[in-house]
Amino acid sequence: MTEQLERLNRLPLRDDLRGLTPYGAPQLEVPILLNVNENTHGLPEQVRKAIVASVEQAVAGLNRYPDREFTELRERLAGYLGHGLTPENIWAGNGSNEVLQHILQAFGGPGRTAMSFPPTYSMYPLLASGTGTRYVTGVRSDDFTLTPESAAEQVREQAPNIVFLCTPNNPTGTALSLEVVKAVYEAGEASSSIVVVDEAYGEFFHAGTPSALELLPGRERLIVSRTMSKAFALAGARVGYMAAAPEVTDALRLVRLPYHLSAITQATASAALEHADALLANVEAIKIQRDRIVAELQELGLKPAPSDANFVFFGGLEDPHALWEGLLEAGVLVRDVGIPGHLRVTAGTEPETSAFLARLRELLAAGIR
Structure with a gap:
């Protein structure tokens, strides 16, 4: 030792x-x-210049706390995602890991269970452990795929409080069909499972591969998380976000730290979204x-x-x-x-x-x- x-x-x-x-x-x-x-x-270069200008403007007010509701950023994120989403549907954090942590803090914790299907994102069990949430695992086929029938059966058996579905899946890169998401959501009805579809790499979907954002209407227990680290080349800025029913974002306000998104972070992300194309x-x-x-x-x-x-x-x-x-x-x-x-x-x-x-x-x- x-x-x-x-x-x-x-x-x-x-x-x-x-x-x-x-x-x-x-x-x-x-x-x-x-x-x-x-x-x-x-x-x-044009994006770098826009971020620098936005941050310079934010620096003038660093003696004050940032906008606790990160209003402008939520507006821009809702506009970027489309699908009829409004700022009330949007939440953000310091990387998608913090967003996932907020979800576990609000809906997990001692006596509750989170579930996913390895091999998948290795932070899920770590975030669960950090919030005192028991972590259980399902299984995939030998080719790392997951069928609606298999996923639903396993969720009914485990009755978790939270289910993480990573698509495209990390580390395999394979995407889940929307049928899997719908089957898991329905299977979690009895246990009121929160279903988190982690689309950190969603912008890299092949043409024609649908996003779970399409499934949000009418599903108050469904969350779709994203990040600006990958497609937006902002890994160093630490900006993640999610879309869900407004009552879900209200739940996350109960566990977030005060002023958790700095003015610099908000300015950086807003400027990048302005140059999304x-x-x-x-x-x-x-x-x-x-x-x-x-x-x-x-x-x-x-x-x-x-x-x-x-x-x-x-x-x-x-x-x-x-x-x-x-x-x-x-x-x-x-x-x-x-x-x-x-x-x-x-x-x-x-x-x-x-x-x-x-x-x-x-x-x-x-x-x-």
Whole structure:
């Protein structure tokens, strides 16, 4: 046991936190970072200038608390999402993780249960633990898909208070049909389950893949969460949001910290939304590289999962860690998500994608698979 760990264990730490390590992917200094699904294109110049101007205006009032209701931001987010949503349907936080935490604080807690279907976003159990919510898991098919019948049966059996449905799913990139969402919502009727559809990568859906935003009318227990970290290239700004019935946002006001969104955060997000078209143009470029990765991995004899996200999850590997290390030696960092025989790579710019594929070919040719 290290000295630092010994000092930590001397503290009156909660028993369920003892022995745990902090969440986080490796942060290494390499030329090509394709491991945490960031938007590697960065912000267009016109958007950078707009954000700087907006923040400069906000700085003049930093001696005052920010708008507690982040009114302008909610108006812009409602306009961006469409689907007849109004500001009363919108909630936001410091990244979608804080939004999910608010949901667990309001509808979870001691004596209550949250459920999801691994492999999926690894923060769900951590957020549940942090709010004293019991976390239970369902199962997917061997190809990581989830059918309406299977999902509904498992929800009826577990009767959770909250269900997380990640679509496109992280780490697999696979999208859920709206039939799955509807089946889970109906199955949760008896237990009054809050159903959270996590669409963090929703802007990267293939054309024709529907959003659960379509299902919000008449479903007061349904929540659709999004983020500005991915499509809007604002991972460093920490802005997440959700759409739901107005009574859900009222519930979250009961648990949020006062003035939880800073004036700088609000100004940054509002300016970015004003230039959504310029930012979403990069989304189309990313989707091209994602589909290129899927096609070329198939040609190389690997097994990429169908992806509606800005990353590709692929299998058919005998020693994924050796392949991960071989890519890292060439300055390309991808993600080992801990699923045997698989790795995950973010779809970056055209040069970044080309560098990844070129090095991958070299490693496969050398017998590293």
